[in-house]
Amino acid sequence: MSLLAALASVLAGLASASAVGWAVSRAATWGLTLRERIAWALACGLNIQAFGLLVLLSLRARPSGWRLLLFDFAVAALALAMDRSRSRARAARAAESRPASRESWLVPTLLYGVAALAWSIFLGEALADSMWATDFLAFWGYKGKVIALTAEIPRRLFQDPVLYFAHREYPMLVPLSLAALAAFGGRWNDQALALFYPACALATLLAVSGFLERRVSRRAAATATALAALCAFLYRPANAGTAEIPFALALVLACSAAIDFLKEDRTSSALRLALASLFCASLKQEGALFVFLLAVVLAIHARRGDARRLRGALGALLLPVVAHWIALYLARGNQTRRDFDFTLLEPRRWAELPALFGLVLGRFARIGWTEALVPILAIAVFFLVTRRGIGDALLPVFPVQILVYAIAFTVSSFDPLYAIDGAFRRIAMTMFPAFTLVLCAREIP
Amino acid sequence: MTSREPRAPGARGHRLRAALAAICLLALAASLLSPNQPEATRARLRRFQSALAGHPGDRPEAMGFWFDPDYLGFLDEVGRRVPRAATVAVLVPPRPDLYKYQANYRLAPRRVVEERWLDEADVVATYKSEIGRGPGGEAIPGGLLWKRHSEPR
Numbered sequence: 001m002s003l004l005a006a007l008a009s010v011l012a013g014l015a016s017a018s019a020v021g022w023a024v025s026r027a028a029t030w031g032l033t034l035r036e037r038i039a040w041a042l043a044c045g046l047n048i049q050a051f052g053l054l055v056l057l058s059l060r061a062r063p064s065g066w067r068l069l070l071f072d073f074a075v076a077a078l079a080l081a082m083d084r085s086r087s088r089a090r091a092a093r094a095a096e097s098r099p100a101s102r103e104s105w106l107v108p109t110l111l112y113g114v115a116a117l118a119w120s121i122f123l124g125e126a127l128a129d130s131m132w133a134t135d136f137l138a139f140w141g142y143k144g145k146v147i148a149l150t151a152e153i154p155r156r157l158f159q160d161p162v163l164y165f166a167h168r169e170y171p172m173l174v175p176l177s178l179a180a181l182a183a184f185g186g187r188w189n190d191q192a193l194a195l196f197y198p199a200c201a202l203a204t205l206l207a208v209s210g211f212l213e214r215r216v217s218r219r220a221a222a223t224a225t226a227l228a229a230l231c232a233f234l235y236r237p238a239n240a241g242t243a244e245i246p247f248a249l250a251l252v253l254a255c256s257a258a259i260d261f262l263k264e265d266r267t268s269s270a271l272r273l274a275l276a277s278l279f280c281a282s283l284k285q286e287g288a289l290f291v292f293l294l295a296v297v298l299a300i301h302a303r304r305g306d307a308r309r310l311r312g313a314l315g316a317l318l319l320p321v322v323a324h325w326i327a328l329y330l331a332r333g334n335q336t337r338r339d340f341d342f343t344l345l346e347p348r349r350w351a352e353l354p355a356l357f358g359l360v361l362g363r364f365a366r367i368g369w370t371e372a373l374v375p376i377l378a379i380a381v382f383f384l385v386t387r388r389g390i391g392d393a394l395l396p397v398f399p400v401q402i403l404v405y406a407i408a409f410t411v412s413s414f415d416p417l418y419a420i421d422g423a424f425r426r427i428a429m430t431m432f433p434a435f436t437l438v439l440c441a442r443e444i445p
Numbered sequence: 446m447t448s449r450e451p452r453a454p455g456a457r458g459h460r461l462r463a464a465l466a467a468i469c470l471l472a473l474a475a476s477l478l479s480p481n482q483p484e485a486t487r488a489r490l491r492r493f494q495s496a497l498a499g500h501p502g503d504r505p506e507a508m509g510f511w512f513d514p515d516y517l518g519f520l521d522e523v524g525r526r527v528p529r530a531a532t533v534a535v536l537v538p539p540r541p542d543l544y545k546y547q548a549n550y551r552l553a554p555r556r557v558v559e560e561r562w563l564d565e566a567d568v569v570a571t572y573k574s575e576i577g578r579g580p581g582g583e584a585i586p587g588g589l590l591w592k593r594h595s596e597p598r
Contacts, residue, residue: 003496003505121486128489128496132509137546142553149529149554162558165545191496191505223470232480237489375476382469385462432477444466445459 006192007127009065009185013049014042014199016072016184017177021045023076026083028271035210036256039203040272043253043279046246048075050176050282053147053183062151065184108222115205115222115229122229123198126240130190136241139166141190144178148188158332169335171328173282174243190241197240204249204433205229211256215263215390216441224440228433233425243284244430250279251290251434258294259391259437261313262301270309270316278320286427288321289404293397301393341413357410363420364406371425382439389442398431398438506551512541516572519587520551523570526583526590532556534566536574544572568592 021044022037029037052071056063131141143166147153158168181196182188205225212221229235239245257272273294280287295317302310343349344356368376405427412419495503510517516537527533533555537544549557558566572588582589 002499004499121490124493125486125489128493128505129508130505132506134543134546137509137543137550142546142550145550145553154554156556160556162556162562163549165542166549227470227474227477230474230477232478236480372476375473378469378472378476382466382473385465385469445462 003127003189003191006185006187006189007195010181010189010192010195012065013068013181013184014195016069017045017049017180018042019045020048020072020076020079023079023083024048025275026079028268028275030268031266033210033214035206036214037210039207039210039249040253040275042199042203043249044275045072046173046177047278047282048072049180050173053176053180054153057147057152060152063148063180063183064186068180068183103218105218108218111219111222111226112209115209115225118226118229118235119198119201119205122201122235122237125237126194126197127191128237131194131241133238133241135243136190139170140174140243141178141241142166143172143175144182144193145188145190147175147179148182158335164338167338168332169285169337170243171282171284171287171324173279174246177246194240197245200246200249201229201235204245204252207249207252207256208433208436211252211259211437212440215259220440224436227436227440231429231432233429234432239426242426244426247280247283247287248430248433250276250283250287251431252437254280254290254294255391255394255397255434255437258298258394259441261298262393263390267312270313273313274316274320277317278324281321281324286401286405288325290397290401291317291321293400294394297393297397339413339419340408340411342411344411353410356416357406360406360409360416360420363417364402364424367420367424379439383442386442386444389438389440391438391441394438398435401431402428509543509547512543513573515587516544516547517551519570519572519585520548522585522587523568523590524552524555526585527552527555527568527570529555531567532558532565533568533570534558534560534563536560536569536571538573566593 018038018041022041025037025040025044029040032040049068049072052068052075053063055071056067061067136142143157146157157163157166177196178193181193185192205228208228209221209225212224234244234248253272254276257269257276260266260269261273277291280291295314298313298317299310302313344353405424409416409420409424492503492505492508496505504517506517507514523533523535533552535545535548535552535557536559537548545559563569569591570585570588571590582591
């Protein structure tokens with residue numbers, strides 16, 4: 001099979017996921033821009049397609065493109081049948097609520113041009129080679145390939161001691177999505193499967209752009225989209241094959257849903273919180289942490305006297321995380337966290353913690369001073385010269401998430417400095433597209 | 446008397462703040478681009494173009510073997526000779542750990558084990574390593590291969 005044919009099959013898988021995601025997420029995304037709805041459709045569809053793969057595997061049916069397509073079609077038809085009666089009223093209300101914009105197109109067009117160029121380069125770079133990031137070979141891609149080639153989820157992926165390096169405790173959405181997309185082509189082609197990453201990057205940029213244009217301005221939307229697209233720490237070929245790029249999409253969706261929840265009364269924002277929460281938790285372990293921090297922010301900032309609505313939002317955020325954790329526990333049993341040495345939390349070892357924490361903070365400070373001084377200063381001055389924006393309530397989530405990373409590195413099973421140098425920049429930069437929502441939502445005088 | 450729009454109080458200050466904000470965003474954008482290596486990007490885009498054209502002899506996997514280009518041929522040969530249900534011990538240099546990860550990934554879904562699980566292996570493949578070598582064995586590109594137990598099909 002030529003690369004073009006393999007790419008076409010992966011694209012068909014992504015389109016099928018987006019179509020079923022579109023149908024299922026309609027109830028949650030009405031009133032959003034088309035760009036946001038596409039992003040939500042992909043995020044939602046990836047979860048549904050992964051579930052479809054699990055259903056086929058549990059029925060001992062070898063997953064194929066046609067079977068997954070049939071599953072997606074059945075779910076989409078069911079969702080549309082259940083939702084038909086409400087869709088017209090929603091469409092009318094959504095149309096009423098959007099005033100025509102009189103902003104200039106020139107600067108936004110230039111900025112979108114920059115974003116399109118940056119994304120196109122990432123697309124070409126990601127597809128140039130088979131994926132070979134260490135994390136892809138050791139676990140994300142490895143698990144996906146084993147599932148795709150054996151048409152089952154072998155117990156050994158979670159129990160075999162020889163796979164001690166394969167992070168048995170990690171969530172499974174990335175391997176399942178890769179295996180599902182491989183089924184559309186009928187073979188494992190790790191060059192064509194890399195298309196998954198530019199697709200997630202594009203959905204992230206669409207979500208950033210659509211959200212800020214709806215909530216702030218065309219210029220803010222274009223600025224944030226260009227900044228996110230230019231983030232070469234995140235959108236680079238070495239990250240194709242890892243979970244970072246889809247996780248950045250999950251964080252953008254979670255933040256946009258949280259801001260919407262704080263600004264409006266519609267129940268659809270609580271539904272979006274639930275979808276984003278599931279997407280975060282099913283991609284990376286730290287997704288659950290981000291969701292928990294968002295829940296704290298919502299609890300602090302939600303309007304007083306609306307306890308019922310707040311309870312609903314907190315339930316929407318936290319229940320998917322808990323349900324996902326229970327499902328994984330039931331499916332594969334208790335798994336040790338290989339990244340962490342929790343004996344450091346026992347009283348006999350408390351004396352070691354301050355020195356380790358100091359070491360971690362020292363490394364963070366060194367990275368900040370030698371590599372990130374310009375962007376940190378630029379962000380600080382930007383906050384000083386601009387006025388409050390709609391995303392400011394979410395601002396503390398980002399430094400607190402970094403602080404928890406510092407604590408995690410402190411109890412690392414490996415040398416903390418080795419762990420920081422290997423992972424910190426990559427995991428921290430997953431937050432950047434979500435951070436642009438907060439940054440560019442601020443009002444420039 | 447010329448009619449001029451009265452200037453809003455503090456308009457100059459506002460313009461200055463807007464200019465500062467724009468400069469900050471430009472500085473941030475420039476710093477985000479710092480990991481870019483234009484030469485490497487051009488080389489990747491050329492490889493992508495070549496892969497799309499379907500040039501014979503192109504191996505998209507080759508970049509993942511930057512640490513030892515010969516290792517890809519060795520794993521290909523092990524993959525050809527060892528059944529998918531077998532357990533294969535792949536004995537390789539300990540550094541970089543990409544030797545281990547590439548063996549696991551390239552030979553999947555075979556069960557690939559390290560030296561400490563040698564007893565469980567149906568087949569032993571050694572590459573640039575003296576460990577596990579015994580008498581006999583078949584020479585394959587870059588290494589040797591021993592069949593220890595009767596292999597599963």
